[in-house]
Amino acid sequence: MTAASGRTGRPPLTEERRAEIRLEIARAAVDLFVTQGVAATTGEQIGQAVGVSARTVWRYFPSKESCVRPLFSAGIDVIAACLRDWPSGQPLEQLFDRTLASEQHFVAGPEQATVGALVRLTRTEPGLRAVWLQTYDEAEPAFARALAERAGLPAEDLRPTIQAAMFNAALRAAVEYYAWRTADAEPDPARAEAELTATMRSALAAAADGLA
Structure with missing residues (x-):
């Protein structure tokens, strides 16, 4: 007679925990990139900062530069939801007001300073710029x-495609402008939040004529 077979070892990670590990790796990578540069940073160092092996880092990311991706992409779903719920007649620059008021920020709290430092690095680090x-x-x-859904148009329609391109460019320009202009500023979370919000509103107002 043989014993019943069964799985042993640790249970598989939940998707939520996997996302947390990815974010922890991203934060550690940015800290190392800022303090010692991208070239001097290794996968082993990133893993040590998080308490995982380099093998685990490479399981989640194909390169050390790509480790920062979760910080760049965290707000995409929030922004898309804002676009879907954008009330007809509301100025574009007010698009995120309800999100900001409810504290569901797309770049918030400690992450704001981290992302700012990371965006500044994209000026001199081609690998980070590519990511x-x-x-x-x-x-x-x-x-x-999201724009097509709001307008009741097919997802492949040209108009929301062009609108999305304009909107996307405005967002990127706003974040870069804010990050590069505040490079030497002291990190004050409340003030940084207000300045980033004002920059985003200005950029979206500039793009509003094409998205009205």
Whole structure:
């Protein structure tokens, strides 16, 4: 007679826990990139900062530069939801007001300073710049689908596709402008939140003529 077979070892990670690990790796990678540069940072160092092996880091990300992706892409779903719920007649620059008021920010709290430092690095680090631009490139179809849904148009319609491209470019320009202009500023979360919000509103107002 043989004993019944069964699985042993640790249970599989939940999707929520996997997302948390990805974010922890992203934060650790940014800290190392800022303090010692991308070239000097290794997968082993990133893993040690989080308490995981380099093998685990590479299981989640194909390269050290791609480790920062969760910080870049965290707000895409929030922004797409804002676009779907954008009331007819509301100025574009007011699009995120309800989200900001409810504290469901797309770049909030401690992450804001981290993302700001990361965006500044994209000026001098081609690998990070590629990840930054790819994130926006992949966000654009999500924005187009949200705008098409709001207008009752097919997802592949040209108008929401063009609108999404304009909207996407305005967002990226606003975040870059804010990050580069505040490079030497002292990190004050409340003030940073207000300044980023004002920058986003200005950028969206500039794009409003094409999205009205």
